Amino acid sequence: MKETDFSKLNGSAADIQYLKELYANHEHMPYISPERDLALWLDKAAMSSGEAVPKRNMVKTPEGYLPGHMIILWRVQFGTYDNTTVISKYFEYDYGIDAKADIEDLIEDGLVMVMTAKESLTYMTAPLLKKWLKDKSVTVFSKMKKDELIEAVREAYTEEELAKKFTLRGYYLSEAGEKVLANNPAVIDKHPKKKY
Known part of the structure; x- marks a missing residue:
């Protein structure tokens, strides 16, 4: 799964140090996009603890995935997720993952399948x-x-x-993906629900 490349972040050395301190007690460092205005976001994070990715979202499941990956699997199961889906910012800001890159890993791991053109x-x-x-x-x-x-x-x-x-390809869960999702209902229970 994609990790933060600190050398590409849009922030000063002091900002990056503060970022590392902010997440020092998390099991894993959340993914931070190079496009994020780090200084502005860190100012918000200093004012509100709700800006940082919660610790629970950076704890891996027994299968080695993060809660954000469970949310991707959950979304895919609805049959409305495809290779043109606009990726919501909450994957980065709430779950600390790069969903666009990480879905490719879930495909490679055999949890998500890509539909054929037919x-x-x-x-x-x-x-x-x-x-x-x-x-x-x-x-x-x-x-x-x-x-x-x-x-x-x-x-x-x-x-x-x-x-x-056409290049649009739908996604669906493999049997392995369904099993991993079924093994982690607590993640889905904590996720704010809306119809996908």
């Missing part, structure tokens, strides 16, 4: 699916429902052809 057709709109069918001279799609359009496109195109048409 599997990712569910993210496409019905008008676009109809256009692609028309491009293949398939004309009996006017009364088709979206799931029927998806199936027709899957039959009309090869995986390679579809891969060239």
Whole structure:
């Protein structure tokens, strides 16, 4: 998982020293983006303890992941997380992780799977699916429902052809990912809920 590169932080030597002192009692140092205005954020952190990543969010699970990684897995399970999803700042500021980089690690570890182009057709709109069918001279799609359009496109195109048409790929949890998530319900219980 991505760690803070202190040499790239936007702050003075004194700021970086203060940052290290702020997190000295945490099990792991939270990730800090080089884009963060460190001096401004440290001023806020000095005024409010709520600005710092809580200690509990920097304690690894028995599987070796941080709570923020559990939140990524939790979000992926809803089927709305894909390679174009805008990553919320709370992953860095509340959970101390670089979610954009760390999802790649979760994929590499086999917890998150990347859908194929054919599997990712569910993210496409019905008008676009109809256009692609028309491009293949398939004309009996006017009364088709979206799931029927998806199936027709899957039959009309090869995986390679579809891969060239769009880059959006959905994510889903592997069996291992589901197991890791199920093993850590306390993390999810503490996370503020909203529908994803």
